[in-house]
Amino acid sequence: MTTTHTISVPGARLRYEVRGAGPLLLVAGAPMAAAAFGQLAEALARDYTVVTHDPRGISGSPLDDPDQDSTPELRADDLAALLDHLGAGTADMFGSSGGAVTGLALTLRHPGRIRTLVAHEPPLLELLPDAGDRRADIDAVIDTFRGDGLDAAWRKFLAVSGYGADADPPPPGESAEQDLADATRFFCHELKGTTGYRLDSAALVTGPTRVVVGVGADSRGLVTHRTSTALAELLGTSPVEFPGDHGGFLWQPEDFAERLSSVLASENAVA
Numbered sequence: 001m002t003t004t005h006t007i008s009v010p011g012a013r014l015r016y017e018v019r020g021a022g023p024l025l026l027v028a029g030a031p032m033a034a035a036a037f038g039q040l041a042e043a044l045a046r047d048y049t050v051v052t053h054d055p056r057g058i059s060g061s062p063l064d065d066p067d068q069d070s071t072p073e074l075r076a077d078d079l080a081a082l083l084d085h086l087g088a089g090t091a092d093m094f095g096s097s098g099g100a101v102t103g104l105a106l107t108l109r110h111p112g113r114i115r116t117l118v119a120h121e122p123p124l125l126e127l128l129p130d131a132g133d134r135r136a137d138i139d140a141v142i143d144t145f146r147g148d149g150l151d152a153a154w155r156k157f158l159a160v161s162g163y164g165a166d167a168d169p170p171p172p173g174e175s176a177e178q179d180l181a182d183a184t185r186f187f188c189h190e191l192k193g194t195t196g197y198r199l200d201s202a203a204l205v206t207g208p209t210r211v212v213v214g215v216g217a218d219s220r221g222l223v224t225h226r227t228s229t230a231l232a233e234l235l236g237t238s239p240v241e242f243p244g245d246h247g248g249f250l251w252q253p254e255d256f257a258e259r260l261s262s263v264l265a266s267e268n269a270v271a
Helices: 034-044 072-086 098-109 131-148 150-161 176-195 201-206 223-235 253-265
Strands: 002-009 012-020 024-028 049-053 091-096 114-120 210-216 240-242
Touching: 002 072, 012 034, 012 072, 024 034, 024 072, 024 098, 034 049, 034 253, 049 072, 072 098, 091 098, 098 114, 098 176, 098 201, 098 210, 114 223, 114 253, 131 150, 131 176, 150 176, 150 223, 201 223, 210 223, 240 253
Parallel strands: 024 049, 024 091, 091 114, 114 210, 210 240
Antiparallel strands: 002 012, 012 049
């Protein structure tokens, strides 16, 4: 059974969902809303109490100020507030893409709240030797959205991310109006702050959270494979492979959940 709730956080209201029973597991994306993780959460709920949410400004989580930027730090504070609301001192977390960046910020801003963080393909462009070129790519994507609209921006984003010029934009969501609103949040108020997040790797290494870096088995060629490999090197670990590519949890939720459960249960998280 899935239950849906809302809580107030500074500047926003968050919609979140709870499934299952067992140890608490946060599952988060950015800008992906809770709905995108529905099948994965259902598979994980056999062993965990799974909490998913709509990040601030996305889908069912409205902002007091629609022009406020979404930063990893703000989203991390939201998740800490959600843990407080749930009466949970600690939890494990799976974060994918921008949600992985949120998780990294959470471990640094609120030490000890996350036991194990599985950071799946965080787009930490500042870790790359060609970070300047990658920042220029992000600026070009944002300019494309503002000048040419949603479809062109998605195609540009997917091309610079490594999917190629012929990759299809994401499928339609709950409504065309909501898709446009969420895309506007992403391109105009979230993308730059998430990809430009500067990580305190020394604090991450010495902190209390076990950080596992996840990469898709089919993600080679994507920028997020490079950023994930760079993060693992900074932490002195090896990336752990998960089924599929950057969105493997969407297409192979059962296999993905099995792999994630095994990583969370392991002591050393080796591939």
